[in-house]
Amino acid sequence: MCFYNQRRFTCGDWMWTNFAQRCNYEYRTGETCGMRLVNVTECEATQCRLCEKIETKCRRHKNETDRLNRWKREGGTLVASMDRTQKIIMELEKEISQLTMERDDRRRALS
Incomplete structure (x- = not known):
């Protein structure tokens, strides 16, 4: 359950952006657990x-x-x-x- 930022467009579509925070479940350095949770949603004024x-x-x-x-x-x-x-x-x-x-x-x- 690692946290990523999310970008939401005016059309309703969205995409993952930058890695934000590693969860406690992944103990290897530089690795993520594979589950993505939203840290911050950035609203874009454009379409996808x-x-x-x-x-x-x-x-x-x-x-x-x-x-x-x-x-x-x-x-x-x-x-x-x-x-x-x-x-x-x-x-x-x-x-x-x-x-x-x-x-x-x-x-x-x-x-």
């Missing part, structure tokens, strides 16, 4: 790494769909660009779903 990636990809997805809709409205003379943009949108959707699944799996594993 996965939420930031998801947010960035969602913004790019929105920009690409807006661009595609504008091209369709103005008349489809850029067919090759429209096809490429549709592929980019599909790839972004796939990446967003993978990152969301990874975030949900992580939260389920820690609960």
